[in-house]
Structure formats: structure tokens, C-alpha cells
Amino acid sequence: MAETKKRVFKPRVETKLAREDLRRLDELAKLEGVTKSELVREAVLLFLDKREELRNQKQDSETARMIEAMTNRVCAMLARQGRWVGTVYELHAINMGGTPAAKAVFEAAANTAKQRMNRSIEKDERDTIAALKKELKA
Numbered sequence: 001m002a003e004t005k006k007r008v009f010k011p012r013v014e015t016k017l018a019r020e021d022l023r024r025l026d027e028l029a030k031l032e033g034v035t036k037s038e039l040v041r042e043a044v045l046l047f048l049d050k051r052e053e054l055r056n057q058k059q060d061s062e063t064a065r066m067i068e069a070m071t072n073r074v075c076a077m078l079a080r081q082g083r084w085v086g087t088v089y090e091l092h093a094i095n096m097g098g099t100p101a102a103k104a105v106f107e108a109a110a111n112t113a114k115q116r117m118n119r120s121i122e123k124d125e126r127d128t129i130a131a132l133k134k135e136l137k138a
Contacts, residue, residue, distance in 0.1 A: 013044070062135075
């Protein structure tokens with residue numbers, strides 16, 4: 001049985017050009033030894049590629065902006081946590097002295113501070129994730 005090939009139809013796109021532009025297209029086609037259709041096809045494809053590239057650049061810069069915002073938020077969060085830890089140590093150094101009872105009080109205070117920091121970090125992480133998801137949807 002003979003195999004039949006399917007015909008592939010390529011859609012057409014038509015346009016109008018000013019006479020001067022058509023003359024320039026004719027000259028370029030002759031100079032390069034190609035048809036006007038080939039030149040126009042190449043021009044349209046280059047145009048489409050460039051437009052796509054510009055769209056991707058916009059998305060890339062938006063992604064970079066979101067990453068920078070998240071980085072700034074994490075840095076602020078870490079700075080806040082560091083201040084809390086510093087405050088606990090200051091309180092210990094100023095008010096508690098070096099007795100075993102003071103050490104136990106300090107450890108209890110440090111554990112409480114760690115728990116609060118963990119809750120705060122978890123909240124900040126949730127807020128950061130929610131903000132990122134919101135930005136990605138937009």
C-alpha cells in the first residue's frame with residue numbers, strides 16, 4: 001500500500017506597504033538573493049523573538065525585585081532576633097550575677113526568649129511566603 005503524505009498548510013499573513021517600503025524590500029530581496037516572503041518571514045520572527053525577550057526581561061526583573069524584598073525582610077527579622085538575644089544577655093549581666101540561682105533564672109529566661117523568637121520567626125516566614133505568593137499571582 002502506498003503511503004500518502006499529509007499536506008501541511010501554512011497560514012498566510014498579508015499586509016500593505018508604502019511604495020517606497022516595497023521598493024526597499026524588493027531591492028534587499030534581490031541583493032540577498034531571497035524572496036520578499038522570506039525576508040518578511042525572517043523580520044516577523046525576529047520581531048516576535050525580541051518581544052518575547054522583552055517580556056521575559058520584565059518578568060526576570062520583577063522576580064529579582066521580589067527576591068530583594070524577601071531578603072530585606074529576612075535581614076530585618078534576623079536583626080530583630082539579634083536585638084532580643086542581646087537584651088536577654090544584658091539583663092543577665094546587669095541584674096543576675098553569677099550564682100547558681102541566677103544561672104537557672106537566666107536559662108529559664110533564655111528558653112522563654114527562644115520560644116518567643118521561634119514563634120516570631122514562624123510568623124515572619126508565613127507572612128513572607130504569603131507576600132511572595134501574592135506577588136507571583138499579580
